[in-house]
Amino acid sequence: MDINGQGRSARKHQAIMEAATAVFMEKGYAGTSMDDIARLAAVSKQTVYKHFSDKEKLFSAIVLATTDRIDSTIDLLAGGPIDAADLEENLTRLARRFLTALTHPEVIQLRRLIIANADIFPDLGTEWYERGFERGLATLAATFQRLADQGLLRIDDALLAANHFSGLLLWIPVNKAMFTGRSQHTEADLDRYAAAGARVFLAAYR
């Protein structure tokens, strides 16, 4: 045992994961070499291969770990209660938090990383879609369903409503970020998108 309450091996493992995440995010799968990762982790290449049998395994590991981190953030967001009073303001606030979370550089980078390599890692793409995307939508749908049960929304298909909500909000900024690399949304832009999206959503579903 040592300073951090974990063995040397665990610390190296962590260092490799962090370095690999940084480099893969920055330069993509094909663009990063195992030597890059080892160097940044301050670890020998041999050690990298002790912990992860090959480059593909390492890539999968860091993608899934990051997906988990993001998932929990989204769940926290989408699952939160919404005050019945002042529905529009509360939905707008939810929309705004959604936008902040999903246009975060880390999320955008991960999206691009997965899309870029969906050919080579089809399972990874599918898993991210199901766990990171559909699950978030399901949580959002559950929230909407609760509001519908309280008579605040009129909803046939809660999942479809959740899809519409996110489509209204995210289509613009996410696309821009996908294509132009770094996205430069001002806070004011996001405010506008949130307000307009919530307004349209309520016009259709209240």
Add this chain to the structure above:
Amino acid sequence: MDINGQGRSARKHQAIMEAATAVFMEKGYAGTSMDDIARLAAVSKQTVYKHFSDKEKLFSAIVLATTDRIDSTIDLLAGGPIDAADLEENLTRLARRFLTALTHPEVIQLRRLIIANADIFPDLGTEWYERGFERGLATLAATFQRLADQGLLRIDDALLAANHFSGLLLWIPVNKAMFTGRSQHTEADLDRYAAAGARVFLAAYR
């Protein structure tokens, strides 16, 4: 001069473009070698380099050419007149054609290709976004503006309305296609998306 009314050189040029498009679409930028392209085009590698100074130039050329082809299709779609009578049915039909066009495998593949390489080719990503995306939205916005001028829609910001329209329609199927590679939307799915999207849009903007 020869059989086709064009020189050998022009025919080879064409063959290289077609082969390159196919291979890049299939295996991505990093995944395709110049030898692959030359082999598929039934041409020597030397000839490829005679026509395109290097791999990056060739890639840009095929992406821009394909973008042009898609652009004109979209313009045709979005710019068409919409009958004043039976607005909902006509909008639904427009939505349906939009979905068909933009979930076409060629379009999806090109999207993924550009997103995947937006790091290495930032200009290409930006150009596609401006020409293939914002321009399409602008055309759609103009159509909506016409409808608003006829008193059929109530619209403040036509461009925002166009964004909402496409977000409602495309968020689901495009995302699924991005992450899971080949998308398997049934025609019935697309019908549902079109009808639901048009309904929500009209609820907010009529």
Add this chain to the structure above:
DNA sequence: TTGGAACTGGACGGTACAGTACCCATGGAG
């Protein structure tokens, strides 16, 4: 202290691939 496991650093085999140099075939002009 001591044994053993994990780590280091470097070098190396094998392979894939971008781009180039050089040689050959074909076809038109005289």
Add this chain to the structure above:
DNA sequence: CTCCATGGGTACTGTACCGTCCAGTTCCAA
């Protein structure tokens, strides 16, 4: 028929990088 020029094909160079091997070192537990 012959000669020359244009454009196509083959073989090569240099480089990058995955994954492995080995000999020596550091860390941890008992």
